[in-house]
Amino acid sequence: MARSSRTPFVILGLLGLSGRTPRSGYEIKKVIDTVISSVWHESDGQLYPALKELEASGAITAREVNKKGRRKTLYTITPQGRKRLRTWLASPVELGRPRDELILKLFFGSEGELPDLIRHVEEHRRRAEAGLAQCRQWEREGERNPSRYRPFLQLTARAGVRLSEANLRWAEEALTAFSAMNSAR
Numbered sequence: 001m002a003r004s005s006r007t008p009f010v011i012l013g014l015l016g017l018s019g020r021t022p023r024s025g026y027e028i029k030k031v032i033d034t035v036i037s038s039v040w041h042e043s044d045g046q047l048y049p050a051l052k053e054l055e056a057s058g059a060i061t062a063r064e065v066n067k068k069g070r071r072k073t074l075y076t077i078t079p080q081g082r083k084r085l086r087t088w089l090a091s092p093v094e095l096g097r098p099r100d101e102l103i104l105k106l107f108f109g110s111e112g113e114l115p116d117l118i119r120h121v122e123e124h125r126r127r128a129e130a131g132l133a134q135c136r137q138w139e140r141e142g143e144r145n146p147s148r149y150r151p152f153l154q155l156t157a158r159a160g161v162r163l164s165e166a167n168l169r170w171a172e173e174a175l176t177a178f179s180a181m182n183s184a185r
Contacts, residue, residue, distance in 0.1 A: 007042055007046045011028060011047070011054060011075075012059060012077055012082075016081075016085055023074065025047060025048055025051055025073065028047065038160055054081065058078060058081075060077055060081050061078055062074070106120075121174045121175055121178070125167075125168060125172070128168045131164040131167075132161060135158075135161045138153065138160065139161065142157055
């Protein structure tokens, strides 16, 4: 069974969290790319068609505004959109099939060059360090959020911290193993 698109729910969730403050497609994409990028990604090709579909279905409203001489569309969640979001939040989680190119390359590593694999794992470690720093910042910022959102933001940040820490430990183990392989040559 094909996995259904989650893009509409990402949009509804972000518009729901913003309260009554409308957001443009650009602003929604910016939040995705900066705030939730460690757990979720949406391309422009996914985002903008979903905005049109949500507007057509009545889940969001769109309003054209001129700001600093530029036209932009601002979106706001509707009561119907909130109901749709709540229905999705209550539905079972659909787990996707894992796709991890780094692990796949390691699986086939005996056919490649060790320096390439070391470079890949070092880059993985750098991303995990950056993710850990971002999640720790979210933890600190979570203390300043309204009490309604605070526990959810803190749980999300803690999950990110734990996953980043696990990725860092694994990367160190892999680099230690590669070092031993280099010594054995």
